[in-house]
Each structure stands twice: as structure tokens, then as C-alpha cells.
Amino acid sequence: MxxxxxxxxxxxxxxxxxxxxxxxxxxxxxxxxxxxxxxxxxxxxxxxxxxxxxxxxxxxxxxxxxxxxxxxxxxxxxxxxxxxxxxxxxxxxxxxxxxxxxxxxxxxxxxxxxxxxxxxxxxxxxxxxxxxxxxxxxxxxxxxxxxxxxxxxxxxxxxxxxxxxxxxxxxxxxxxxxxxxxxxxxxxxxxxxxxxxxxxxxxxxxxxxxxxxxxxxxxxxxxxxxxxxxxxxxxxxxxxxxxxxxxxxxxRGAKIYGEVIGAAMTADAYHLTATHPEGAGAMHSMKFALEEAGLTIQDVDYLNAHATSTPTGDLSEIKAISKLLDGNYDKLHISATKSMTGHLLGAAGAIEAIFCVKAINEGIVPPTINTENLDPAIPEGIQIVTQHALEKKVTVALSNTFGFGGHNASVVFKEFV
CATH class of the missing domain: 3.40.47.10 (Thiolase/Chalcone synthase)
Known part of the structure; x- marks a missing residue:
């Protein structure tokens, strides 16, 4: 096909x-x-x-x-x-x-x-x-x-x-x-x-x-x-x-904001409400979506994290991202826009998709507000954009969402050329 x-x-x-x-x-x-x-x-x-x-x-x-x-x-x-x-x-x-x-x-x-x-x-x-x-x-x-x-x-x-x-x-x-x-x-x-x-x-x-x-x-x-x-x-x-x-x-001569080039879902098979503590499902959701896009996480400029501000959930996602990055932290910037919108539950992925697309269009990574002291368990070198937006060329953006029941879904967006 x-x-x-x-x-x-x-x-x-x-x-x-x-x-x-x-x-x-x-x-x-x-x-x-x-x-x-x-x-x-x-x-x-x-x-x-x-x-x-x-x-x-x-x-x-x-x-x-x-x-x-x-x-x-x-x-x-x-x-x-x-x-x-x-x-x-x-x-x-x-x-x-x-x-x-x-x-x-x-x-x-x-x-x-x-x-x-x-x-x-x-x-x-x-x-x-x-x-x-x-x-x-x-x-x-x-x-x-x-x-x-x-x-x-x-x-x-x-x-x-x-x-x-x-x-x-x-x-x-x-x-x-x-x-x-x-x-x-x-x-x-x-x-x-x-x-x-x-x-x-x-x-x-x-x-x-x-x-x-x-x-x-x-x-x-x-x-x-x-x-x-x-x-x-x-x-x-x-x-x-x-x-x-x-x-x-x-x-029809439509204007084009960007392109969807990959997406994947996995299940944690772990707990009714908690994410897998090591981010196993989240990691593979991102990995499979990027593989479908013909990319690796080294190609991603911006990641809109699911990060909801819960003690366990944020860390499990960071562990998943860190495993994929394998110490190569230089290119990827991460932010959590739920710090501003709150958690829209079933609408979260959609509005965060729009933020990813706009980041690609304007070369601006929106910030994670209110984050003053990073959790010491977050690996040194992970680049989380805090307090203020970051001007940066964004060609590829990745968006994560995770749900009760162990559902993980990741979508990859790319600049249209």
C-alpha cells in the first residue's frame, strides 16, 4: 500500500x-x-x-x-x-x-x-x-x-x-x-x-x-x-x-501548517491510574512513532510532554525520554504547557498538538511555568524550557499523552516542505 x-x-x-x-x-x-x-x-x-x-x-x-x-x-x-x-x-x-x-x-x-x-x-x-x-x-x-x-x-x-x-x-x-x-x-x-x-x-x-x-x-x-x-x-x-x-x-490551494509523519500507541499493562514507574510504555510509544516517521529522538527539536505536575507521572516520562536520548541531550527541548492550560483530559493531546504546530511555524518553544526547582531525580543535561519561551528552529515536534488504564499515545509533527 x-x-x-x-x-x-x-x-x-x-x-x-x-x-x-x-x-x-x-x-x-x-x-x-x-x-x-x-x-x-x-x-x-x-x-x-x-x-x-x-x-x-x-x-x-x-x-x-x-x-x-x-x-x-x-x-x-x-x-x-x-x-x-x-x-x-x-x-x-x-x-x-x-x-x-x-x-x-x-x-x-x-x-x-x-x-x-x-x-x-x-x-x-x-x-x-x-x-x-x-x-x-x-x-x-x-x-x-x-x-x-x-x-x-x-x-x-x-x-x-x-x-x-x-x-x-x-x-x-x-x-x-x-x-x-x-x-x-x-x-x-x-x-x-x-x-x-x-x-x-x-x-x-x-x-x-x-x-x-x-x-x-x-x-x-x-x-x-x-x-x-x-x-x-x-x-x-x-x-x-x-x-x-x-x-x-x-x-484546492490550501495553506499548510505542517505534516503528521508518525504516531503510535502502547499500553503500560501496569496499574489503573499510575504510569509505569520506569516509563516502559511511554518510551516505546515515542520510539514506535518515531520509527514510523523514519526518525529517532535525536531528530526531534521540541517535545511537548504529557507532564501533568504529579509526583510520579512526570518522573516516569522523563525516565522514558532519557532512555531514548541515551545521554545525547543537546538538541531536544522539552516543555509542559499544562502548566498554563491545566489538564484538559481528553482534549489535552489536541491543544498540545496545536502548540507543537505553532512552535514549528514560528520557531518558538512555549515555556513550562512555575517550575522553579527541578526535581533532583531529573538527569542533569535534560533541557526543560522553564519560565520563558525559547526562540529556536523547530523542524520536528513530538507530543505525548498518557491516560488512566495505561494508555500511551505519541504523535510526530514535521515542518512542511
Missing amino acids: NSKRVVITGLGALSALGNDVKSNWENAKKGKSGAGAISYFDAEKFKTRFACQISDFDATLRLDRNDIKRSDLYTQYALYTAAEALEDAGLDVSNLDSPFDAGVIWGTSQGGMGTFEKEMKEFISNDLTPRFNPFFIPKYLVNMASGVISMKFGFMGINYTSVTACASSNSAIMDAFNYIRWGKAKVMITGGSDAPITEAAMGGFNALKALSTRNENPEVASRPFDAERDGFVMGEGAAALILEEYEHAKK
């Missing part, structure tokens, strides 16, 4: 750093924290009372009333960023020879948890006539974002949702990449969304002792690789990428 080239022609983003790609990237370069007090519910009784919430989100700017009425927030985020990405790509169903040439592969970790929580509360509290909203089931289903995106934009090809916890959107990107290079599609909308700033999610992650509890100073709570890190900061949002077969993009 002749493998086709897969290029990136459109981007969309939504997070605590901004409501479009431009504002997300500008604030990432500046090292802005998106963390603040939770306003969606009374968090006073929770161990963690802050998160990275989206500000001033107005769904009506891109969605109609029915889109909003019938969709959970995670689906609204998905539609919003997909619309931005398609507009950016100058693409709609009229650009296609057939609507079956284009599809959607989306990622999410929790789907419509907000809807599920709300409907159950209302059902339990209504003593007179307990009943559910007729949109309850379609709003909370985890596959609904990909379905609704296809309905909204008329794309009738491959359509499904990838659910691999916090690796979900990287696994979605990988699948979209594969279907295009295998000749099964010409265009794919891919990415991920999650809206997990809910009582159930915050309480559940608190029970796992996974969240930072720096309530007195949320802006500095996410501190990947720092010796005093104490857990991740919950984030929310979405990001979308338009992947396109190169000849199709060339024919």
Missing part, C-alpha cells in the same frame, strides 16, 4: 488561555496561567477549589440555538473549535468530490458528565414527578460530539470517538492520520473536548489525590517537573485539527 502524505490545513482551540487559536498561542508564549477559583459551583467543601476555566465563552458566536439546547458543554466546545478549524482551512462539504471523502474522529475522556450529574440530581430531588429531559441520553453519550460535528458540517465518512482517558485526542489524531494515509479518507476533522469542571469530576479526582490543593495560590499550582509539585490542575476546553491528504489540499 502506498502511504499518502497527511498535512494540517486548519486549527481551532478553546481553553482557559483563550477562545481561539491566536489567543491560546499568544498567552502560551507569554507564560500565562489560566488557573483561578471555580465559579461553576460552590467548591468550598472540596479539597481543591480552583481549576482552569474558560472565560467569556459565548457559544452563540458559532452555534445556533438548537446546537446549544441539544448538546452537553463538551459537545458545544467540540462544535465551536471544529467550526474555527474548518473556517481556518477554508473548507466545507462543497470542496469535496463526495461527502463520504471526509469524516470525524474525536476524542473525549468523560463525555457529557455535566449533563449526567445535572439530570441525576434533578431526578432525585423531584418528589412529585421524577423524570428525565428527553435529550438526556444523546447529550451525555461519549460518541455524540463526533456525530454532531458530522451532522453540522455534512461530513459523511468515517465517524467515531476515541476514548482512551487522557490519551484520547492523540489516539484520535493517530487514527485520522492513518485513515488518510491508507487512502480511506481525504479530509478528517480530529481533536478532542472535555468539560470536566463538575462536582463529580473534581470530587472524584480529589478522592484519588490526583489534584493540586494549592488553593491559596492557584496560578502557581501546576508546576511540572518541580520538586514541590503536588498534583495536576483540572482544565477544560477543546481543540480541532483539519488533517488532509496532501494532493487534495494542494489541488
Whole structure:
């Protein structure tokens, strides 16, 4: 089978750093924290009372009333960023020879948890006539974002949702990449969304002792690789990428941001929530993705780390990277943008993919903020970009995401030439 080239022609983003790609990237370069007090519910009784919430989100700017009425927030985020990405790509169903040439592969970790929580509360509290909203089931289903995106934009090809916890959107990107290079599609909308700033999610992650509890100073709570890190900061949002077969993009004169050249997934087969302590699965995920791209880690200029600011997870990833580098630390620079966006769970890989692409386009590596004292267990010579962005030529970027259940997913991006 002749493998086709897969290029990136459109981007969309939504997070605590901004409501479009431009504002997300500008604030990432500046090292802005998106963390603040939770306003969606009374968090006073929770161990963690802050998160990275989206500000001033107005769904009506891109969605109609029915889109909003019938969709959970995670689906609204998905539609919003997909619309931005398609507009950016100058693409709609009229650009296609057939609507079956284009599809959607989306990622999410929790789907419509907000809807599920709300409907159950209302059902339990209504003593007179307990009943559910007729949109309850379609709003909370985890596959609904990909379905609704296809309905909204008329794309009738491959359509499904990838659910691999916090690796979900990287696994979605990988699948979209594969279907295009295998000749099964010409265009794919891919990415991920999650809206997990809910009582159930915050309480559940608190029970796992996974969240930072720096309530007195949320802006500095996410501190990947720092010796005093104490857990991740919950984030929310979405990001979308338009992947396109190169000849199709060339024919319609599309602008091209970059190219996807490799991707891989592995399993830790180790623990429900913890990463493998030696990073065995993570190392092979990166290794296999790079092998598919015809590269080694010595060819990578920038690595956007999964690094969530948890005591064990950050170190296992560094061990994996260090094993691949084998002491050759000079070229690779690493950063963890979750220090700014918080952890977007199933959307993490998608927004970090956009940061990788923008790093390639502009020659800027975004920083890891709040990291003041590197964990002494990190090998000397590992180059982690802290506090301020780094100007550097970036030809190849690698993005990692790891999820509960032992899921590891890595994607390789390259400058388009």
C-alpha cells in the first residue's frame, strides 16, 4: 500500500488561555496561567477549589440555538473549535468530490458528565414527578460530539470517538492520520473536548489525590517537573485539527501548517491510574512513532510532554525520554504547557498538538511555568524550557499523552516542505 502524505490545513482551540487559536498561542508564549477559583459551583467543601476555566465563552458566536439546547458543554466546545478549524482551512462539504471523502474522529475522556450529574440530581430531588429531559441520553453519550460535528458540517465518512482517558485526542489524531494515509479518507476533522469542571469530576479526582490543593495560590499550582509539585490542575476546553491528504489540499490551494509523519500507541499493562514507574510504555510509544516517521529522538527539536505536575507521572516520562536520548541531550527541548492550560483530559493531546504546530511555524518553544526547582531525580543535561519561551528552529515536534488504564499515545509533527 502506498502511504499518502497527511498535512494540517486548519486549527481551532478553546481553553482557559483563550477562545481561539491566536489567543491560546499568544498567552502560551507569554507564560500565562489560566488557573483561578471555580465559579461553576460552590467548591468550598472540596479539597481543591480552583481549576482552569474558560472565560467569556459565548457559544452563540458559532452555534445556533438548537446546537446549544441539544448538546452537553463538551459537545458545544467540540462544535465551536471544529467550526474555527474548518473556517481556518477554508473548507466545507462543497470542496469535496463526495461527502463520504471526509469524516470525524474525536476524542473525549468523560463525555457529557455535566449533563449526567445535572439530570441525576434533578431526578432525585423531584418528589412529585421524577423524570428525565428527553435529550438526556444523546447529550451525555461519549460518541455524540463526533456525530454532531458530522451532522453540522455534512461530513459523511468515517465517524467515531476515541476514548482512551487522557490519551484520547492523540489516539484520535493517530487514527485520522492513518485513515488518510491508507487512502480511506481525504479530509478528517480530529481533536478532542472535555468539560470536566463538575462536582463529580473534581470530587472524584480529589478522592484519588490526583489534584493540586494549592488553593491559596492557584496560578502557581501546576508546576511540572518541580520538586514541590503536588498534583495536576483540572482544565477544560477543546481543540480541532483539519488533517488532509496532501494532493487534495494542494489541488484546492490550501495553506499548510505542517505534516503528521508518525504516531503510535502502547499500553503500560501496569496499574489503573499510575504510569509505569520506569516509563516502559511511554518510551516505546515515542520510539514506535518515531520509527514510523523514519526518525529517532535525536531528530526531534521540541517535545511537548504529557507532564501533568504529579509526583510520579512526570518522573516516569522523563525516565522514558532519557532512555531514548541515551545521554545525547543537546538538541531536544522539552516543555509542559499544562502548566498554563491545566489538564484538559481528553482534549489535552489536541491543544498540545496545536502548540507543537505553532512552535514549528514560528520557531518558538512555549515555556513550562512555575517550575522553579527541578526535581533532583531529573538527569542533569535534560533541557526543560522553564519560565520563558525559547526562540529556536523547530523542524520536528513530538507530543505525548498518557491516560488512566495505561494508555500511551505519541504523535510526530514535521515542518512542511
